Amino acid sequence: MPFVTSATLNKRYDVIVVGSGAAGGQSAYTLSMEGARVLMLEAGRKYVPENETPMFQTPEEGPLRGAATPDKRFGFYDATINGGWEVPGEPYVQTTHAAAGRFDWWRARMLGGRTNHWGRISLRNGPYDFRAHTRDGLGFDWPLSYTDLAPYYDKVEMLVGVYGNNDGLENTPDSAPGCLLPPPKPILSDLLIAQGARRVGVPVIAGHRAVLTQKLDFNTSPARLHPGNPTAQKIIAADMQARAACIWATPCARGCSIRANYQSTTVHLPPALASGNLDIVTDAMAHEITLDRRGLASGVSFIDKTSGKECHASARVVVLAASSCESVRILLNSKTARFPQGLANSSGRVGRYLMDTVGSSLGGQIPLLESLPPLNEDGASESHVYTPWWLYQEQLAGKLGFARGYHIEFGGGKRMPGLDTLAGIEWLTGGSYGKKFKEDARRYYGSFVSFDGRGEMIPNEGSFCEIDPQLKDKWGIPVLRFHWKWSEHETRQAAHMQKTFKEIIEAMGGRVNGAVQTDGAQAIQAGGSIIHEVGGALMGRNAHSSVTNRWGQTWDVKNVFLADGAVFPSNADKNPTLTIMALAWRAADHILDLMRRKDL
Amino acid sequence: MDRRTTIKWMLAVSASMPLLHQRAAGIDASTALPPVPGQGYGTDPDLTRIYHPGDLWPLLLTPVQRRTAGALCDLIIPADSASPSASAAGVVDFLAEWVSAPYPHQQADRALILAGLNWMDSEGVRRFGKDFTALEEAEQHLICDDICCEQTAQPAFTEAAKFFARYRDLTAGGYYSTAAGRKDLQYIGNVPLKSFEGPPLELLQKLGLSPDEVQRG
Ligand SMILES: Cc1cc2nc3c(=O)[nH]c(=O)nc-3n(C[C@H](O)[C@H](O)[C@H](O)COP(=O)(O)OP(=O)(O)OC[C@H]3O[C@@H](n4cnc5c(N)ncnc54)[C@H](O)[C@@H]3O)c2cc1C
Ligand code: SF4
Numbered sequence: 001m002p003f004v005t006s007a008t009l010n011k012r013y014d015v016i017v018v019g020s021g022a023a024g025g026q027s028a029y030t031l032s033m034e035g036a037r038v039l040m041l042e043a044g045r046k047y048v049p050e051n052e053t054p055m056f057q058t059p060e061e062g063p064l065r066g067a068a069t070p071d072k073r074f075g076f077y078d079a080t081i082n083g084g085w086e087v088p089g090e091p092y093v094q095t096t097h098a099a100a101g102r103f104d105w106w107r108a109r110m111l112g113g114r115t116n117h118w119g120r121i122s123l124r125n126g127p128y129d130f131r132a133h134t135r136d137g138l139g140f141d142w143p144l145s146y147t148d149l150a151p152y153y154d155k156v157e158m159l160v161g162v163y164g165n166n167d168g169l170e171n172t173p174d175s176a177p178g179c180l181l182p183p184p185k186p187i188l189s190d191l192l193i194a195q196g197a198r199r200v201g202v203p204v205i206a207g208h209r210a211v212l213t214q215k216l217d218f219n220t221s222p223a224r225l226h227p228g229n230p231t232a233q234k235i236i237a238a239d240m241q242a243r244a245a246c247i248w249a250t251p252c253a254r255g256c257s258i259r260a261n262y263q264s265t266t267v268h269l270p271p272a273l274a275s276g277n278l279d280i281v282t283d284a285m286a287h288e289i290t291l292d293r294r295g296l297a298s299g300v301s302f303i304d305k306t307s308g309k310e311c312h313a314s315a316r317v318v319v320l321a322a323s324s325c326e327s328v329r330i331l332l333n334s335k336t337a338r339f340p341q342g343l344a345n346s347s348g349r350v351g352r353y354l355m356d357t358v359g360s361s362l363g364g365q366i367p368l369l370e371s372l373p374p375l376n377e378d379g380a381s382e383s384h385v386y387t388p389w390w391l392y393q394e395q396l397a398g399k400l401g402f403a404r405g406y407h408i409e410f411g412g413g414k415r416m417p418g419l420d421t422l423a424g425i426e427w428l429t430g431g432s433y434g435k436k437f438k439e440d441a442r443r444y445y446g447s448f449v450s451f452d453g454r455g456e457m458i459p460n461e462g463s464f465c466e467i468d469p470q471l472k473d474k475w476g477i478p479v480l481r482f483h484w485k486w487s488e489h490e491t492r493q494a495a496h497m498q499k500t501f502k503e504i505i506e507a508m509g510g511r512v513n514g515a516v517q518t519d520g521a522q523a524i525q526a527g528g529s530i531i532h533e534v535g536g537a538l539m540g541r542n543a544h545s546s547v548t549n550r551w552g553q554t555w556d557v558k559n560v561f562l563a564d565g566a567v568f569p570s571n572a573d574k575n576p577t578l579t580i581m582a583l584a585w586r587a588a589d590h591i592l593d594l595m596r597r598k599d600l
Numbered sequence: 601m602d603r604r605t606t607i608k609w610m611l612a613v614s615a616s617m618p619l620l621h622q623r624a625a626g627i628d629a630s631t632a633l634p635p636v637p638g639q640g641y642g643t644d645p646d647l648t649r650i651y652h653p654g655d656l657w658p659l660l661l662t663p664v665q666r667r668t669a670g671a672l673c674d675l676i677i678p679a680d681s682a683s684p685s686a687s688a689a690g691v692v693d694f695l696a697e698w699v700s701a702p703y704p705h706q707q708a709d710r711a712l713i714l715a716g717l718n719w720m721d722s723e724g725v726r727r728f729g730k731d732f733t734a735l736e737e738a739e740q741h742l743i744c745d746d747i748c749c750e751q752t753a754q755p756a757f758t759e760a761a762k763f764f765a766r767y768r769d770l771t772a773g774g775y776y777s778t779a780a781g782r783k784d785l786q787y788i789g790n791v792p793l794k795s796f797e798g799p800p801l802e803l804l805q806k807l808g809l810s811p812d813e814v815q816r817g
Contacts, residue, residue: 059777167817185798194813378789419773431749
């Protein structure tokens with residue numbers, strides 16, 4: 001079962017899932033593997049990683065040596081299709097273009113969404129992250145605890161395949177036995193960074209990424225994933241066997257044709273389709289949830305982009321998983337007499353408390369890494385190691401001047417040379433050219449390291465989106481308008497990142513490239529630019545202060561669920577996607593349960 | 601440098617050297633700068649086919665510009681016993697593809713680079729009475745030595761040094777992203793491996809590192 005069209009849809013489904021990324025993929029997987037009849041609506045085109053991934057292509061085989069252009073913002077070979085900071089024909093509005101107040105919105109209009117090219121860093125939120133407000137009085141608590149979500153983190157890790165160690169560190173949870181795959185060995189710069197970081201009191205541990213460092217455990221995991229469901233076990237065991245392990249070459253951001261990393265298109269959708277319970281319509285731009293006379297959702301209206309026609313699909317339940325802001329947009333555009341402010345918005349909080357991750361970066365050059373013998377450091381593409389937040393106690397004692405933490409991601413190694421590999425090295429060479437430049441290039445190649453801080457943003461009243469009163473996209477659908485504000489908790493945190501990076505670089509005997517920003521407002525990257533959009537339809541304990549309950553079920557319309565990051569009440573420094581998938585699985589279990597009990 | 605500054609820079613250069621522009625080629629190209637004729641590859645290009653410069657948009661460098669471009673990129677990356685020169689590795693074609701691309705960033709570079717190449721020829725004429733390409737290598741070095749470092753260049757050469765820095769980055773980028781460049785840097789990846797072993801022990805020892813630097817719980 002299959003890819004269908006707006007003309008060949010079934011009359012009625014159990015569940016419509018809008019979106020096919022991490023959230024939609026996980027929802028459709030769990031629901032269809034457990035027997036629900038699911039229709040997935042995806043705005044982008046069908047995408048087949050097995051055929052379309054430029055695995056081994058070298059830069060000179062692409063236009064402009066693979067450089068980024070407005071058509072392909074992260075480079076020619078990046079797996080983003082019909083997406084980027086702008087999507088043709090689908091604008092959004094910034095209230096200001098000033099760096100401090102802007103929100104840049106990254107979208108990918110393709111089957112699998114952003115999971116085709118994401119960084120695959122897969123960290124669990126820790127126990128503190130679910131009760132942030134209780135701990136320091138800021139932001140919101142989650143209506144569930146770490147223990148509620150832990151079994152779902154285990155399941156997602158077993159299903160998609162995540163490498164890492166159980167290091168037992170504060171608020172950096174361990175996984176159940178048999179969940180994690182072994183981490184890859186560190187590359188040389190990782191070891192130097194770890195040594196330098198230790199000198200200044202910063203821990204470095206194995207990274208956690210959704211890459212198969214070995215094949216999945218197809219003997220044991222299926223029964224743990226789908227207890228009591230032999231059909232599902234059989235399907236997933238076969239699919240796990242079909243996925244290859246990483247071959248330690250080719251950048252993950254291009255996607256993986258051998259299915260060795262997580263993309264919704266290579267991991268969630270194939271077994272879900274094999275279950276026979278999933279239909280997918282691509283090029284289907286959902287814009288409104290329709291209601292029946294009882295005020296329950298009856299289905300979803302969408303534009304068939306291939307014909308431009310307005311279509312409708314019906315189901316017992318609607319799950320929005322179109323990415324946080326887009327799900328918010330669909331709710332706000334679903335206006336009726338009953339819901340004049342938009343669907344499920346009786347609290348007035350749909351669109352509020354939008355969050356991204358705090359980002360700040362610094363690079364350095366390390367003399368110890370110069371003129372080394374050839375090394376193959378492709379590895380698993382990135383992040384064999386990382387630094388989890390380490391100053392919980394100092395922070396709680398009020399010593400840092402900002403309330404929440406950050407983790408550090410590292411770059412380094414003798415990567416495949418590209419357009420920028422030896423650009424801008426005049427600060428090291430004094431402007432050499434000729435034979436001297438060639439010698440300098442050999443000397444400095446592979447001697448650079450980079451540090452990216454990824455920190456928690458606290459939700460605030462000034463960061464939100466709403467429907468723009470005028471502008472519509474090319475389908476005639478009203479678009480979003482963004483407002484953005486950082487607080488001092490974020491800007492001071494960004495300045496702290498810069499200070500830490502400088503200390504580590506110097507402890508490695510290296511030199512900082514460029515200026516260390518001591519002014520946090522300068523150090524922080526623009527809102528949205530880390531592409532961890534979450535919030536906008538927060539889950540909470542009651543209907544007047546939140547949009548959904550702890551299963552992502554909207555308070556106002558009980559058969560409408562949100563499965564993506566929109567429900568996050570806080571945005572821990574941990575990259576959000578693993579948590580999105582764990583929540584989506586949990587929500588899907590709840591939907592199945594309610595359907596069995598005829599409560600939906 | 602945006603296009604307006606480039607033109608201003610060109611005008612300043614021509615004003616100070618009224619005798620130098622008998623030959624029209626360079627100046628015309630840089631002051632007129634009509635929009636490029638081609639179109640971008642769009643947001644859904646075929647990622648698996650192989651592209652060559654000229655496949656997607658016409659290459660706009662004139663023969664004279666190509667000649668100067670080649671001379672300058674070979675001065676930056678000459679052949680040596682280990683690897684070929686920039687032009688032999690296809691860098692002139694790459695530069696032509698780059699400045700002809702219908703994207704804003706490349707068009708800003710086009711203005712800078714065409715003006716810069718033109719300046720190189722004018723400066724050759726001004727100092728030695730010949731185009732840059734016709735100069736002895738030692739004469740070419742005399743010019744390049746004045747502009748190869750933005751930090752230390754004399755004020756009169758500020759703009760030319762900006763051009764040179766960008767030109768060197770593009771030349772190096774165009775060069776090291778080819779098979780010849782990868783070989784020169786001894787890049788040995790992009791091949792499938794059965795396992796990933798990390799750096800060899802001897803190397804770690806030499807650098808004072810242990811394989812266990814990374815903390816384990
Ligand atoms: C370069 C990059 C690196 C990243 N690295 C990491 C990382 O290392 N770790 C991490 O945790 N996260 C990372 N992320 C973020 C991660 O990609 C997202 O958190 C994740 O994809 C969210 O899943 P989603 O399903 O909510 O949204 P998406 O994956 O964006 O999927 C949403 C889908 O819905 C479709 N859709 C949208 N609107 C409609 C509509 N109206 N009708 C029908 N369909 C619609 C879209 O086309 C899309 O396919 C990264 C993102 C990027 C871009
Ligand atoms: S590094 Fe490994 S997982 Fe990533 S794309 Fe290459 S083969 Fe696939």
